[in-house]
Amino acid sequence: MKTIPLAEGIKLKSILTRKIQELVYEIHNNAHVVVEKGETPKQSGRTVSEIEAELAQVRKDVRTLDKLIYRANIDHTIEFKGETMPIVEAIELAKQLRAEASLYKDLGNSEKEKIYTTTGEGKVLYEVAMYDPREYREKAIQLEKDAHRLSNLINAKNYEVRIEFDDSKYF
Template sequence: MKTIPLAEGIKLKTILTKKIQELVYEMHNNAHVIVEKGETPKQSGRALSEIEAELAEIRKDVRTLDRLIYRANIDHAIEFKGEKMPIVEAIELAKQLRAESSLYKDLGNTEKEKIYTTTGEGTVLYQIATYEPREYRERAIQLEKEAHRLSNLINAKNYEIHIEFDDSKYF
């Protein structure tokens, strides 16, 4: 059987998922026609059975790609910061690093001290950060760099790994 890089399998799955949406839309468009009473309806596009057959084939290929991608992500590992981990775990870690970086950016973009607006009696209140915003900005930058490095390792590995899938129907 033909093999393709895992990275291409991931891209193909995205393409096929979009194609499924397009075929469902096409089915909706071709499911009904408007005619005068007594007129015989004429098919304006492809027959639903033709679209259904293509849809079934693509859905099967998406399921196959899912299985192959998941298996490869479990069976293959990368090393990051001295730790070897399966790709699936590395993907989750990259997501977590980005989320943490985003949180720290938010914390880092606040002022250390600012006037707190009230509708009360004329007492001036202040909102004071209980941390150093600058430190969180710096931590956010570091975490973002780590996430980029990890993503690059994952992407490189995705081109090293090959999965058994014939993509000749699509390319």
């Protein structure tokens, strides 16, 4: 059987998902026609059953790709910061690193101390950060670098790993 890079399988799955939406839309467009009473409806384009057959095949191919992608993401590993992990775990870690970097950016953009506006009593209040914003800005920068580095490793692995799938119907 023909093999393709995992990266191509991931891209193809996205293309096929869009193709499913297009076929469903085509079914809706071809399912009904408007005619005058007594006239025989004329088929414009493909029949609903022809579209359904193609839709069924594309859906089957998406399921097959899903299975192959999930299996590859579990079976193949990436080395990152001295730790070996399956691709699926590396993908999740990259998401978590980006989320943590975003949080730290928000904290890093805060002032150490600023006037807290209130209404009434004439007291001057301050909002004081219970951490060093500069330190969190630096942490955010490092976490973003780590996330980019890990994403690059994942992308490289996605081109290295091959899955058994015949994509000739689509490319």
